[in-house]
Amino acid sequence: MHELSLAENILQQIEDAAQTQQFHRVKTVWLEIGELACVEQESLRFFFAVVTEDSIARQAKLEITGIAGQAVCNDCHRTLLITALYQACPHCGSYALQITQGDEMRIRELEVE
Amino acid sequence: MCTTCGCGVGQTRINGKTVQSQQRTDASLRFRPLQSGHVHSHEHVPSSVANPQTPGTIDFGVGIAGTHAPGMSQTRMVKIERDILAKNNQYADENRQYLAERGIFALNLVSSPGSGKTTLLVKTIEMLRDRFPIAVIEGDQQTDHDAARIRATGVPALQINTGKGCHLDAHMIGQALQQLPLQQNSLLFIENVGNLVCPSGFDLGEAHKVVILSVTEGEDKPLKYPDMFHAADLMLLNKCDLLPYLTFDVNQAIAYAQRIHPGLPVMQISATKGSGMQEWIDWIMAGCHRAAAISHTAQALDSRFG
Numbered sequence: 001m002h003e004l005s006l007a008e009n010i011l012q013q014i015e016d017a018a019q020t021q022q023f024h025r026v027k028t029v030w031l032e033i034g035e036l037a038c039v040e041q042e043s044l045r046f047f048f049a050v051v052t053e054d055s056i057a058r059q060a061k062l063e064i065t066g067i068a069g070q071a072v073c074n075d076c077h078r079t080l081l082i083t084a085l086y087q088a089c090p091h092c093g094s095y096a097l098q099i100t101q102g103d104e105m106r107i108r109e110l111e112v113e
Numbered sequence: 114m115c116t117t118c119g120c121g122v123g124q125t126r127i128n129g130k131t132v133q134s135q136q137r138t139d140a141s142l143r144f145r146p147l148q149s150g151h152v153h154s155h156e157h158v159p160s161s162v163a164n165p166q167t168p169g170t171i172d173f174g175v176g177i178a179g180t181h182a183p184g185m186s187q188t189r190m191v192k193i194e195r196d197i198l199a200k201n202n203q204y205a206d207e208n209r210q211y212l213a214e215r216g217i218f219a220l221n222l223v224s225s226p227g228s229g230k231t232t233l234l235v236k237t238i239e240m241l242r243d244r245f246p247i248a249v250i251e252g253d254q255q256t257d258h259d260a261a262r263i264r265a266t267g268v269p270a271l272q273i274n275t276g277k278g279c280h281l282d283a284h285m286i287g288q289a290l291q292q293l294p295l296q297q298n299s300l301l302f303i304e305n306v307g308n309l310v311c312p313s314g315f316d317l318g319e320a321h322k323v324v325i326l327s328v329t330e331g332e333d334k335p336l337k338y339p340d341m342f343h344a345a346d347l348m349l350l351n352k353c354d355l356l357p358y359l360t361f362d363v364n365q366a367i368a369y370a371q372r373i374h375p376g377l378p379v380m381q382i383s384a385t386k387g388s389g390m391q392e393w394i395d396w397i398m399a400g401c402h403r404a405a406a407i408s409h410t411a412q413a414l415d416s417r418f419g
Contacts, residue, residue: 002311085339
């Protein structure tokens with residue numbers, strides 16, 4: 001359910017940008033969502049359509065780029081790809097992993113007019 | 114309330130009073146596809162093709178091409194490059210600064226419903242109220258039962274009702290901070306909505322998130338709901354007095370939590386019987402002294418150089 005809050009936050013930033021950058025319609029929104037971020041993409045798409053219904057981003061296309069989860073093992077110091085927080089290092093079996101990428105949720109750019 | 118899914122931010126209440134929206138007041142009503150709130154012009158979308166009753170429809174065959182000549186499109190790209198939660202994080206930073214200036218040590222208590230957060234708070238307040246001024250912000254979807262339980266201990270409590278919302282956000286906390294009688298060098302507890310998922314991503318400006326897991330739940334909860342255990346700085350294993358009657362494996366639960374969050378400190382407590390509570394109280398007191406010392410140092414520097 002917090003995808004509703006995320007969608008509201010996206011719309012707020014779009015509206016802030018509309019004032020400073022002088023545009024009146026948003027056609028496409030590009031997001032970067034990490035695989036380890038606590039976001040359900042389908043839910044976010046649903047709520048984005050709901051909250052933008054009466055806004056300058058009405059019917060805007062949502063393009064979501066996934067970012068792979070990456071971590072460094074604190075024991076064997078190797079970099080590895082992970083898809084969940086509970087995974088162990090495939091090289092040494094340690095759970096002491098430091099996430100270096102994949103928990104981000106960013107608005108990258110907008111196509112506007 | 115949104116007619117599509119029943120969601121809505123208009124139901125957030127603090128002590129029963131409607132919360133001022135963080136949206137600009139001149140903005141249209143975004144969650145209600147009603148004509149009264151529909152101030153934007155959509156004449157460039159032919160109504161015969163784009164049906165306003167189907168918000169999920171994305172039709173690229175209409176729009177600018179209907180009113181603009183080919184090659185004359187005003188379309189351009191705008192770089193944003195910001196975190197989706199940048200607004201929340203900005204409010205959280207303001208809260209954190211407000212708390213730091215006053216030497217207030219703030220803890221955000223998170224757990225699933227029924228883990229014993231409010232009972233733990235009541236016991237903690239009883240043990241600490243003679244040493245520090247304490248205030249509490251209670252978050253629940255509905256009712257002010259929890260705030261009433263806290264007020265019965267004699268400390269001020271503010272109830273935030275999130276309506277259909279599933280977590281507290283930094284903007285709600287910012288408003289609550291203005292309404293609470295907070296004292297210098299005090300202790301603030303924020304009891305989040307009982308939910309082991311959504312509150313994990315929302316920074317409120319607290320010093321630490323403290324996750325509470327009770328032994329009447331499954332020991333694999335840290336694996337099932339990893340984000341919260343990843344975000345927390347301390348885990349309290351509550352209701353440990355019930356262990357003789359349960360099959361809960363304490364070591365396994367702690368191992369799972371530390372698999373998600375290596376090095377996560379864990380305290381085994383029973384809020385009702387009092388076991389382990391002194392360790393928790395000592396941890397809070399150390400934090401309070403730290404917050405007060407930092408605020409004191411900042412003030413001394415201000416008076417010297419300000």
